[in-house]
Amino acid sequence: MRHVIALDVGGTGMKAALVGVDTEPSPDRPGTPRPGAPGHPALLHQARRATGRERGPDAVVEDILDFAAELRAYGEERFGTSALAAGVAVPGIVDARNGVAVYAANLGWRDVPLRRLLGERLGGVPVALGHDVRTGGLAEGRIGAGRGADRFLFVPLGTGIAGAIGIDGGVEEGAHGFAGEIGHIVVRPGGAPCPCGQRGCLERFASAAAVSQAWAEASGDPGADAADCAKAVESGDPRALAVWQEAVDALADGLVTALTLLDPRTLIIGGGLAEAGETLFTPLRAAVERRVTFQKLPSIVPAALGDTAGCLGAGLLARDLLNPTSTTPRR
Template sequence: MTQQSAGAAGTDADPVEVAVAIDVGGTAMKCAVVDGAGTVRHTERHDTDADRGPDAVVAAIGDVAAGLADTARARGLTPRAVGLVVPGVVDEVRRVAGYSANIGWRDVPFGELIDARTGLTTALGHDVRAGAVAEARLGAGAGSDNVLFVAIGTGIAAGHVLSGVPYPGAHGAPSELGHVQVVCTDGPRCGCGRYGCLEAVASASAVARRYGEAGGDRVAAAEVVRRAVAGEERAGRVWRQTIELLADGLITAIRLLDPEVIVLGGGLAEAGAALLDPLHAAIMERLAFQTMPRLVAAALGDQAGCIGAALLALDRFHAGFAVGSATGT
């Protein structure tokens, strides 16, 4: 199943350089044609259909990328590169998706495959780090050189951006904030196999679970927050615990990275002031000698991944990387 919508078109008299952008999730692929200013010119949404197996998903991504490039040309736009961002472990230099638990692939050479399928050079990135790039350059972190983006949704993930460039780590898995241990004893088991990780206790799914364990009915995290703000004691207790746990995780990141600004995205960040205000206060209590970074909500919503993918793709093109080349020419 595919959903499409169109944005502003270019004209023959005014050709616009764009990138094809694909943000692959466990259930859906968010897709777009994006220009160098970060303006989304066209969007599509496709089911990932991960149950078909990793090989089928990889083939579908190639088809979607080629189709988006054709759509851009038909609209008078000039596609220069493809930006593909995926979850899991990503080797951005070799352009290889090492592992994704949600989709099941291992060591997929996406760069070479998409180059060959589209005739365009391809940048491969991590989905959260791409969102971090978009927020750092064009969103809530714009104007700052040291930005930590933290996505708090079903899980918790982070991306660290320095002077507009995401830090990739030595092994493709930096800034794993969700797996910082914040509950040392009797913490819940995390998806990574360990206990007491931040993701296991303070993500949106964890908030909903803890509310149920406290005797509440089965509701989403957003409803728990709404009830907490409205004065329900059970929800308030769960939410206060969540704030304290998030502060414990973020203070570790502040100690290590000393960011100028922390941008909070993901579903839980939609709580707005109900999250930002008490979290700011809780971090301040833990700061000691360090400087408090600005704490802000993300500005680009669920388009951040696609916009970031496009920025990485155009970076690659303008750096002179040839089609099918891992190192450039």
């Protein structure tokens, strides 16, 4: 069974898989074959473990290398063959072209040559390194909610907000690796300060972290979070409705700026805040529609792959190394 190694490294945990080379993961049931559809299996083996960042950045790197080596050994034992390539998705600033994790505040990394280190640990197999959001966007575009769209924008709403710009089966990196940083569009000039140095950035108003903070203050419960706010919205709590609408309006402002520049066919919204379902999507679609003038209104849909998107995308990056000209057909 020909396969590649896929790793998705987060701030607190790592997700990993062995992905079949000759088939694609099913968008309907990641990890299982799609019945009757040649070319569509999937995740042959999955594993998770803690990132262990409390032990320092060097220990995290060593854990990644050890995890990849264990996956390689498992594949050799289970399938009788070594992994042909590896893909890894990491947070922060990533130089995908040179295979360097340039900076990751939550992992304490600076200029980690992760592609070279993984290649050496895995016996010289080719390794692809990608940004976590763009890698997740690649998976959503090829096998998830953006499948069939020639242009899409994937926006996960988590602790922060980032974006992945999908074009014809690939994801735009940008000249300096910053393409898609929609969370740092200023939507409220002079507003709350952002760690990036600006004031009024989108992620200070519409991320899951921002909604959690606003609802904790409004409700008087320091332990309340965005999921609690969504439940209060569904029950008609006027304080929650005000917090939620402020976030939706800020998000709509940022998304309309992005669609004005990028003209995507589909907007894919993921991350923790999207788990609220229509509590988010119904007012968001209405808010975006109110704001568009000459722009073509895109489809606004929830992400399909959940927290497996990064790992699936890392597998796709690895497979692309084996056949660089191959992309999923678009219509």
